[in-house]
Amino acid sequence: MNSLEDPRIAAVLDDLHRAARRDTRVFLRALPSVAAGLLRGRGVVDSAKPHLRDAFIPIDAAQGRVLYQLARAQGARRIVEFGASFGISTIYLAAAVRDNGGGCVVTTELEPGKVAGAQANYRRAGVEAEIELRAGDALETLRRIDGPIDILFLDGWKEACLPVLRLLEPHLLRGSCVLCDDTKPFRRTLKPYLDHVRGNPGRYVSLELPLGDGLEFSVVV
Numbered sequence: 256m257n258s259l260e261d262p263r264i265a266a267v268l269d270d271l272h273r274a275a276r277r278d279t280r281v282f283l284r285a286l287p288s289v290a291a292g293l294l295r296g297r298g299v300v301d302s303a304k305p306h307l308r309d310a311f312i313p314i315d316a317a318q319g320r321v322l323y324q325l326a327r328a329q330g331a332r333r334i335v336e337f338g339a340s341f342g343i344s345t346i347y348l349a350a351a352v353r354d355n356g357g358g359c360v361v362t363t364e365l366e367p368g369k370v371a372g373a374q375a376n377y378r379r380a381g382v383e384a385e386i387e388l389r390a391g392d393a394l395e396t397l398r399r400i401d402g403p404i405d406i407l408f409l410d411g412w413k414e415a416c417l418p419v420l421r422l423l424e425p426h427l428l429r430g431s432c433v434l435c436d437d438t439k440p441f442r443r444t445l446k447p448y449l450d451h452v453r454g455n456p457g458r459y460v461s462l463e464l465p466l467g468d469g470l471e472f473s474v475v476v
């Protein structure tokens with residue numbers, strides 16, 4: 256069984272990836288604010304944030320398939336995601352959980368408009384039963400997780416990736432996988448995170464996969 260071939264899921268993913276290509280316009284609109292912010296010493300994401308409320312900024316289809324395949328290989332039943340946006344990555348993960356025999360993807364999103372959009376997309380894809388979407392700041396919404404996490408996918412704003420990882424570390428067991436997206440453009444912001452997963456060889460083995468804008472893949476050992 257491979258739910259990525261399910262016509263309903265495939266059609267929704269196709270549709271969402273196509274819609275996400277329009278993000279280029281959002282980034283163009285954000286350019287003047289980013290330039291002004293840089294002159295004032297602000298970070299790119301901080302300056303662009305007001306423009307990103309309706310931007311997907313998603314994983315690409317190859318990353319989605321890798322997440323799906325990893326979750327299948329692992330037989331993942333409990334997955335936690337930081338940063339749902341409009342739900343593209345969650346749908347890949349939920350498809351895997353379903354094909355593994357059931358379970359839950361707990362995901363979280365800060366922007367109310369995206370929360371509503373993601374819920375609608377989960378329903379359209381028919382995967383809402385496998386997803387629990389928690390609205391709000393991940394550092395609050397992910398405080399309660401019932402049991403060990405098989406896969407943790409970190410794709411929210413980059414300065415929060417290490418705090419979210421630290422919050423959830425008590426739920427990571429040997430063999431748990433942690434993935435963090437966008438390592439190339441955010442190498443500086445992610446330095447404390449990358450130092451943590453690469454500098455603790457007794458706890459993690461870790462390397463950057465050349466997928467999308469760089470996907471750090473860490474396994475708890």
Ligand SMILES: C[S@@+](CC[C@H](N)C(=O)[O-])C[C@H]1O[C@@H](n2cnc3c(N)ncnc32)[C@H](O)[C@@H]1O
Nearest residue numbers: 312313314338340343344364365392393411412
């Ligand atoms: C790169 S997008 C996520 C894309 C999504 N994973 C996908 O592939 O479709 C990052 C999202 O994280 C959300 N976010 C950022 N910081 C957050 C936080 N502290 N708590 C919850 N969501 C957050 C943003 O609003 C944004 O929608």
